[in-house]
Amino acid sequence: AQSVTQLDSQVPVFEEAPVELRCNYSSSVSVYLFWYVQYPNQGLQLLLKYLSGSTLVKGINGFEAEFNKSQTSFHLRKPSVHISDTAEYFCAVSSNTGNQFYFGTGTSLTVIP
């Protein structure tokens, strides 16, 4: 089975500052890794995903994440945040068979003007 740990439940950051949202996973098999964003009362939108290949993954809205197998991490980064980035961010993992999906507990990102 897989599991995901998001170490920070809340991250406040000033506008135009960089941000990193941390995600660690555990699994005994090869995994796929994902980051999703959720705005209030809405579904989830895929930011980016790692399936294979390059460990640095670029997504939408200027976000990127790096897969680090030795540290079992998949941290999400953005060099300069905007007010519109205020939302809940979820890290997720699935096995490479894709039969199930496990979410982290989420990180609430608040961008301060």
Next chain:
Amino acid sequence: GAVVSQHPSWVICKSGTSVKIECRSLDFQATTMFWYRQFPKQSLMLMATSNEGSKATYEQGVEKDKFLINHASLTLSTLTVTSAHPEDSSFYICSANLLGGYTFGSGTRLTVV
């Protein structure tokens, strides 16, 4: 891209009544769909896996007689909350598994009064 349409987006019902939530894959066939529940400020918890033409697989602790899932076609899965009670008030989200990722519906906010 692949789209999952979920309806209704919100519903208010009286305690003791039943509510049906629909999840449709608009431009692809989904043999498997997943239903999640999300309580305020919490992560998404998998409730059940819906398989077209067969019985759903429920996660531990989820009452199959209360949360009825039907996946009668390759493009439609429904979740019926039977005899709803205020504690069933939550945000329900469906998703479909595509190769290399998951697509989520926009969610349904259920409020039982």
